[in-house]
Structure formats: structure tokens, C-alpha cells
Amino acid sequence: MKSGMVRAWLRLFAVQGAWNFERLQGIGAAWASEPLLRDLPGGPEGERYRDAMRRAASFFNAHPYFAGLAVGAIARAEHDGVPASQVERLRSTLPAPLGSVGDRLFWAGVLPTTSGLGLALAATMPWALGPAVFLVLYNAVHFMVRGWALRAGWENGMLVSRALGEPWLQTALRIAVPFSLASVGFALPIMGSWLTDGLTWPARGGVLAVAVLGVALGKWVLPTLSGLRFGLSAAGLALIVGWLWQ
Amino acid sequence: MTLSLVRLDDRLVHGQVVVGWGRALDVQLVVLVDDRVRASEWEQDLYRMGIPAEVELRFASVPEAIAAAPGWLASPLRTIVVTGDVDTLAQLVEGSDIRRVNIGGIHQQPHRSKRLPYVYLSDDEASRLVSLVARGVDVSAQDVPTARPVPLGEFT
Numbered sequence: 509m510k511s512g513m514v515r516a517w518l519r520l521f522a523v524q525g526a527w528n529f530e531r532l533q534g535i536g537a538a539w540a541s542e543p544l545l546r547d548l549p550g551g552p553e554g555e556r557y558r559d560a561m562r563r564a565a566s567f568f569n570a571h572p573y574f575a576g577l578a579v580g581a582i583a584r585a586e587h588d589g590v591p592a593s594q595v596e597r598l599r600s601t602l603p604a605p606l607g608s609v610g611d612r613l614f615w616a617g618v619l620p621t622t623s624g625l626g627l628a629l630a631a632t633m634p635w636a637l638g639p640a641v642f643l644v645l646y647n648a649v650h651f652m653v654r655g656w657a658l659r660a661g662w663e664n665g666m667l668v669s670r671a672l673g674e675p676w677l678q679t680a681l682r683i684a685v686p687f688s689l690a691s692v693g694f695a696l697p698i699m700g701s702w703l704t705d706g707l708t709w710p711a712r713g714g715v716l717a718v719a720v721l722g723v724a725l726g727k728w729v730l731p732t733l734s735g736l737r738f739g740l741s742a743a744g745l746a747l748i749v750g751w752l753w754q
Numbered sequence: 755m756t757l758s759l760v761r762l763d764d765r766l767v768h769g770q771v772v773v774g775w776g777r778a779l780d781v782q783l784v785v786l787v788d789d790r791v792r793a794s795e796w797e798q799d800l801y802r803m804g805i806p807a808e809v810e811l812r813f814a815s816v817p818e819a820i821a822a823a824p825g826w827l828a829s830p831l832r833t834i835v836v837t838g839d840v841d842t843l844a845q846l847v848e849g850s851d852i853r854r855v856n857i858g859g860i861h862q863q864p865h866r867s868k869r870l871p872y873v874y875l876s877d878d879e880a881s882r883l884v885s886l887v888a889r890g891v892d893v894s895a896q897d898v899p900t901a902r903p904v905p906l907g908e909f910t
Contacts, residue, residue, distance in 0.1 A: 529871055530862040567861055571769065601797045604768040605804030611769030612806065616777075669796065672803035682807065731778065734900045 510662055512543030516579060517658050519543070523575045531567045537579055538565035544583035544662070560586040563595055570603045571610020573653050578602040580661020581668040588665055598666060605672060609681065613653075617684025622646040624691030631695075631702035718742055757826045759834045762843045763858030766791070766836055767801050767811070770858065770898055775834060776809060778899035783810045783833040785826070787819040787842055816845050823850035840879040847886055855886070857895040857906075869909040872897050880910045 519540040526535035541564040548556040563582075570578055578599070585595050622645045630638025660671035671677075704712045722738045758779040763771065766786055775781065784805060791797050792815040805811045810831075814822060819835070823846065826833050835852075837843040840860070847855060859872045866874035873895050875883070883906055887893050893906040 529868070532861070569765065569768075597794070597797065601791075601800050604766050605800050607765065607769035608767060608772040608804030611773040615769075616773055666796070669799040669803050672800070732900050732902060 510544065511547060513658060513662070515543035516540050516583075517576065517655060520572075520576050520579065520654060520658065523572050531565070532569035533572070533575065534565050534568045537568045537575060540575070541579050541583055544579070545586060548586060556586070559592065560595075563592065563599065566596075566599070568599065568603060570606035571614070573614060573650055574606040574610040574657050576654055576658030577606060577661040577668060577671060580658045580663075581665055581671075582661075584662050584665035590666060594666070598668075602668070605669075609672060609677070612681055613677075613684055614650075617680070617688050618646060618649050620688035621684075621691040622649075624688070624693075624695035628691075628695040628698045631698045757829075757835065757852065758832050759856055760843075760847070760852050760854065761834060761836050761856045761858050762838075762840065762860065763836055764838050764860050765858075766838050767804055771834065771836060772804060772806065772809070774898045776806075779832055779834065781809060781832050781834050783812065783829075783831045785812045785814055785819070785822075785833060785835045787814050787816060787835060787837045787846060788839075789815045789842070791838075792818070816842055816849075819846050820849035823852060827851060840875070840882050844882050844886060847891055848889070853890065854892040855894075856903075857883075857893065858897055870895055870904065873909065875910070884910055 519542075523533050523536035523540055526539075527533060528535075538561060542561065545557055545560045545564070546552050548554060548560060550556050560583075563586075568575075568578070581602070582595060582599055585598060590598075622642050625645070626638040626642030628638075629641055657671075660674070661668055664671045700715075704715055707715070722735065722742065726733050726735065726738060758781060759775055761771065761775070766788065767784060771784070776784070786801060791801065792813050798813055801813075802811055826835065827850075835846075837846060843855060846852065857873055860866070860874055860879075861872075862868070862874045863876075865876045866879070867876070869875050869880070883893055887906055894903040895906070895909065896903040
């Protein structure tokens, strides 16, 4: 294995640690790349290491779990002596597909799928099983992807699009949304009956009405209203009404 | 017209565009207008990897985009057009009947100053956008569909 890979993998957990609107993850990506660049000809005092580090710290943004693919590929390109202009193009192009693939796989797939499963378990089994299964499943995929990304980036260098085209990833992206829909759809009625357990029928009707109102508002009237904002507003309103009612 | 969104975003086709806007608008076609990407095969390969299979991705240079714009405006396909810099966007809008543009993300560079947390513009870029408004184009900034659109007048 390439020297510095484990260190780079660990440092990638902090890739957003110096996040700012000027360079986004630039500083974090440079810090994570550094162990992979130390053995460039000339070493840490050499010209190539310094130039590579300067490039590595410029503007960068990707899905944090997939950032390793860019860090690995760019470090490989630096070792292969790819011209600076090409390295910079690679660095400015990669954030787009990495952001898109990461958002689709995790935010639209793994996160809702494992959340739905965890919620359903919490409502039907001893409750602690829900969060435990959610955390283990989610992070199993998360850690695996981080490890794969850094290795695949280093193996492919400038040809990193090959890694993104690997069949397992393409299949995962295809099934991400159907799985999350099935999982959340499975969990919703279970959660609904768990949350309204012990309520009178008129109160259950009220819960349903608020839920329908939220969906209708978000879908047709106020598309900028997110589910979280509506949920918090409705909860706040309910607290005030309940307090005045007494 | 079904040209759903004409966007300025220097990250081009990334997650906010594909997941955020693509889902919200149920988009079928994404056109990436950029002369440099149009000329680079490996960059096109990478952008293709970021697009779901059910969405078509095309690449166009500025002249190609101007020639194709009437087709996008008339086409039944729900389409997002993405440009990566103010100059490309302005040329496209000036050469076509596009009347509404969305500013997504333009990031910090030495000659740019901060206008919104996700929009940095040089004075030249800002005045170029103002000139589009003077032509009757609706220019507003909105990073994600759930955010409030901010009209250009409020941040230039």
C-alpha cells in the first residue's frame, strides 16, 4: 500500500474542519493530501512537494465521504508528474461529480433508508435497538465508501472517472432512491401509530390533518418550506395554543 | 416554456443541481454550457458520472447554446441549463429569449468581493448582470429550492 494512506484516510474525517466560504474544503483537502505528497521527489523540503501542496490548498468542495477519491487521484497525478494545468483542471472538475454522486448515494439513499429502518425498529422493538442499528448500518457503508474512495483515487489518477463508473457504485446509485422510498414508506405508518398511541380518535384526526397540511403546503403552496421548518413551526404553535388553552 | 432553470454556478453540475433542483423540478435534460468542457473529453466523462441514468446530459459551447436556445424554450423536455461564469451566461442570455436566470454559487477569487455567502462577484461581473436586468431579464440568487430567491438589486 502507498505510504501515508492510513494517515490520509484518518485526516479525511476532518476534511471540513477548516471549512470557509473562500476555499470551502480547500484547507482540509490539503491537510489530508499531505501524507501522500511527502514522498514526492525532493521530499517535504522539495519544490514539487511545495507546488503540490499549494495546489492542494486551493478552492475545493466535494461530498465529504467521497473527497478521498479526489485527494487520492490528485496525489497520484502529482506523483505521475502530470502538468500543473491538468492537475488544476482535475481539481476543479472533480467536485461536481463527487458532490452529485455523494448526495445521491448518502443524502437521498443510505441516510433515509437506514433512518426508516431505525425508526421502525425503535417503535416495535426495545427502543435502543433502533438508533443502534441505524448507527451501525449507516457507518458501515460510510466507512467502506471512504476507504474505497481514497484507494480508487490513488489507483486511477487522471482516469478517476473509471472508478466512478464501477458497477457496484452505479448499481448502488440506481437502487438508492427506491430503497429509501420503501424504507421510509414502511416506517411512516409504524411511527404514526406509535406516536399517536393512547390518543383519542379526534386527536388522531388532528395529527393526520396537520400532516396533510404540511405535505400540501410544501408541495403546492410554499415549495421553499422544508419539512423541518414546518414541523418545528407546528410544534411551536401547538405549545403556545396548549399553554393559552389551560 | 419548459426551460425550467438557467443557472450560474461555478461548480457546474454538482449535488445541489442534480439532487436539489433536479428533483424539485423533475428534470429530464441538463445542458452544460461551457467552451472549455465542450472541448475536453475526460472532463465530460467525469460530469457524466455525476448524472442519474434517467437524466440526459448534453454539452454545448456558447455558439451552440445560442443556436439551440429556441429549441429548449419550445421543447416539452424539462430542462436545466448550467453555466459556470458570468460571461458565458450573459452571452447566452443576450443571444436568446431567455428571460429568467438563477445565480447559484460563484466563489471567492482575488478580484471578487462578497455579495452573498455563496455569491462573490467582481465589479465587472456585477455590472454585466445588472445590464441583463436592464434588458428585462429576471436575475435572482437562490442556492437551493427551499431558500428564498434574492433579487439581484438586493445584493449589487
